[in-house]
Amino acid sequence: MSATTIPSHAHKLRTLRSLRKPEDVEAMNIRFGVELETKVPRTCGLAVGGYHVGYPVRTARAANGQELAAPTFNGAAWRADRDGSITCEPGEMPCEFVSPILHGAEGVESLCRFMEWMSAIGATVDNSCGVHITVGVESVIGSRDAGKISEFVRKLAHIA
Numbered sequence: 224m225s226a227t228t229i230p231s232h233a234h235k236l237r238t239l240r241s242l243r244k245p246e247d248v249e250a251m252n253i254r255f256g257v258e259l260e261t262k263v264p265r266t267c268g269l270a271v272g273g274y275h276v277g278y279p280v281r282t283a284r285a286a287n288g289q290e291l292a293a294p295t296f297n298g299a300a301w302r303a304d305r306d307g308s309i310t311c312e313p314g315e316m317p318c319e320f321v322s323p324i325l326h327g328a329e330g331v332e333s334l335c336r337f338m339e340w341m342s343a344i345g346a347t348v349d350n351s352c353g354v355h356i357t358v359g360v361e362s363v364i365g366s367r368d369a370g371k372i373s374e375f376v377r378k379l380a381h382i383a
Contacts, residue, residue, distance in 0.1 A: 251327035254359035260352040262315040264345045271318045277304030283344040291343055294336040299323030310351040
């Protein structure tokens with residue numbers, strides 16, 4: 224059985240983006256990553272690796288048995304990691320989906336496509352699940368200078 228691609232809503236996102244304000248070129252350069260803690264059905268056939276050493280996400284099965292290809296970003300696959308903090312019922316397994324490094328509107332669109340794919344394979348969440356977002360500081364401040372990074376973190380901590 225060949226893998227099927229989940230239809231994308233990228234065109235809707237592009238339309239919404241064009242209705243807002245002009246694109247912020249600097250914002251499009253910000254690098255970010257996302258970790259999505261979920262519970263997946265054991266019947267979906269997803270291979271989940273160890274904590275921080277997960278397996279690349281290629282395909283999984285929907286409830287109807289259809290094999291679905293997982294979205295990638297610029298050819299980079301998401302990863303499926305084990306996460307001991309996720310509470311599962313019989314027939315479920317914990318899975319933290321870890322994105323490749325994303326950026327720009329295309330990165331947000333890729334995240335949306337991946338979330339649609341997760342839903343299609345039956346991934347669910349409850350109060351034991353969470354989301355982690357990592358933002359590349361260098362891509363935000365435009366510098367690798369340790370002093371500038373330290374100053375940014377200090378200001379961020381002050382605001383928080």
